[in-house]
Amino acid sequence: MSVKSIFYITFFLLSLVLASEGHCDSHLNRQNIFTLNYPPDKTIMEFELLSISLKISQDSVDLISANVNDVEKIRIFPDSEFECFSIPLEIGTNRINLTAIKEDRLIGEIIFNVFRRSDLESKFKEPPAGFKKDYFHMKENSQCAPCHIMEPTGADKKSLQMIFSASENKAVVDASSSTCYSCHKRIIAYPFVHGPASVWSCLSCHDPQAEPKYSVKKPVTKICLSCHLEHMEKWNAKKYFHGPSNTGKCSICHNPHASENPSSLFKPIWDLCVSCHIDKGDGRHIVEGYVNTDSHPTHGKPDPLREGKELTCASCHNSHASDSPKLWRLDIETGIALCKECHRKPIKNIR
Ligand code: HEC
């Protein structure tokens, strides 16, 4: 093969690579059109939001598209040297792909991975090899300091009285007085927001003196107890506790910040319970011992006892504690007594 033909073949292959947008990172972005300040590759996250911070060389890019597992999540039209935004993560491994476009051409690409762990999915409790937690606030972040306040101020400390009265009265709080707001503003952008997060009292749970900085003291239950003493006292007086509520892990089920679901639960109640009790979704367990039927509804019907609510696992069970061994609501002694709460007329086919 002549030198010339090698040259042409190489040229041909290179143009193929450049044409096949999105499949190659090393050849692109050679002139550092944009660089990733945060996050590093292979970090572990707990919750849904990931912050991304980019440095972009002036006027070099028209559009940046951020994709998670090949689905576009956000488009940015850069107008400054720094671009900061956040994207939602899926549970498990997220392959994040940032592409830079100039005049309709792909001119740069950055690919990295983030793992979002979850106590509710046995497959995703532990990260794959090579992933580790990166503590943003433990690092020197002078790059961010020109535009963001990096240490909490007096305005971040809020009294319990203020928290309770503001959340009771649904008072509008000046969020921007919180130093956390400028970077974490999207953390409460959900329909159901937890009291202290709604008034940006982040330091109620996150200790700036802790190591790692802002970590939450464990067990988390103790933190919850500090404001929910009434609930906890009520539950502690019961005979039986639900495993996960009793092991200090209130935040297995409740997102401490905000969520799509009432009581800021990580999932709608039925899905939440079935994540751990996989075999209970069909309702067979409800009727098995009592009537000759194969199943009982566990969702999708109105709850006869709780007006306006859907029938779910929580219609019959208390998620925290109960005086009944099966954690029945209403602390009922026997299954039959439970049936009668909803079925006032005799049930057919009783065993
Ligand atoms: C040149 C100024 C500048 C610098 C430097 C800067 N930011 Fe920002 N950042 C901003 C502005 C302005 C906003 C608000 C943008 C808006 O209004 O949506 C912002 C917003 C954010 C957000 C919230 C984005 C969202 O929509 O959820 C995050 C996260 C963030 N910055 C992180 C960082 C980090 C981390 C650094 C340092 C590595 C940094 N920023 C450096 C100006 C800057």
Ligand code: HEC
């Ligand atoms: C300059 C932007 C910025 C400001 C201001 C900021 N954070 Fe963060 N914080 C981040 C980024 C980026 C991360 C990395 C995780 C992520 O992607 O959200 C983070 C992560 C965290 C974490 C997880 C642990 C860690 O270190 O990674 C906690 C907890 C936290 N922030 C709390 C706070 C609180 C409380 C405040 C206000 C007192 C605050 N942050 C202010 C940008 C900021």
Ligand code: HEC
């Ligand atoms: C009721 C307690 C509570 C409040 C209030 C609270 N957090 Fe958290 N936050 C937690 C817990 C619990 C975690 C889980 C991590 C842990 O256990 O250390 C967490 C984790 C985080 C993380 C890490 C997310 C991740 O994916 O790894 C960030 C960022 C964060 N909080 C920011 C904030 C900000 C900003 C506020 C104020 C709006 C706030 N938090 C208010 C309890 C709280």
Ligand code: HEC
């Ligand atoms: C700084 C005080 C404070 C801390 C700490 C705190 N909460 Fe709350 N919580 C509140 C306030 C205020 C409300 C809203 C008023 C109310 O319902 O009592 C609330 C409401 C709730 C609700 C009911 C939401 C609803 O829509 O019915 C749940 C669930 C909850 N908190 C769980 C937790 C969990 C779990 C923890 C621990 C991770 C925790 N809280 C820690 C203050 C706190």
Ligand code: HEC
């Ligand atoms: C994180 C996993 C997890 C989630 C989520 C979960 N559970 Fe459980 N549950 C357990 C474990 C572990 C046990 C066994 C330990 C015990 O008896 O408390 C248990 C026990 C129970 C029991 C009592 C069993 C008995 O024989 O006494 C009932 C009833 C129950 N769960 C109902 C629910 C309901 C309803 C939900 C949804 C609100 C739910 N669980 C969500 C882990 C979970």
Ligand code: HEC
């Ligand atoms: C197994 C999941 C699970 C765990 C763990 C859990 N909760 Fe809940 N919690 C729920 C569900 C489901 C509801 C909504 C109940 C309903 O609508 O019937 C709820 C409701 C609440 C409420 C609203 C008031 C009420 O009684 O309905 C508070 C407050 C609360 N939880 C606090 C806590 C605290 C504090 C802990 C830790 C000790 C905790 N939860 C642990 C599932 C859980």
Ligand code: HEC
């Ligand atoms: C209509 C009422 C009702 C509903 C709805 C209901 N359960 Fe039950 N559950 C019961 C009864 C009754 C028992 C006791 C059955 C028996 O006698 O063994 C029970 C027992 C259990 C047990 C203990 C099982 C054991 O082996 O000891 C678990 C765990 C449980 N339910 C979880 C769930 C979950 C998860 C859901 C939602 C998918 C749910 N239940 C929905 C009535 C209900």
Ligand code: HEC
């Ligand atoms: C929290 C309320 C609730 C409890 C407690 C309850 N059920 Fe039901 N049950 C329902 C609802 C709602 C339906 C669906 C009715 C419909 O289709 O409109 C239903 C349907 C049934 C059906 C099938 C339809 C029918 O009416 O013939 C049977 C059988 C049944 N239940 C038996 C039981 C037994 C046995 C128990 C006690 C172990 C029990 N249920 C406890 C709410 C409840």
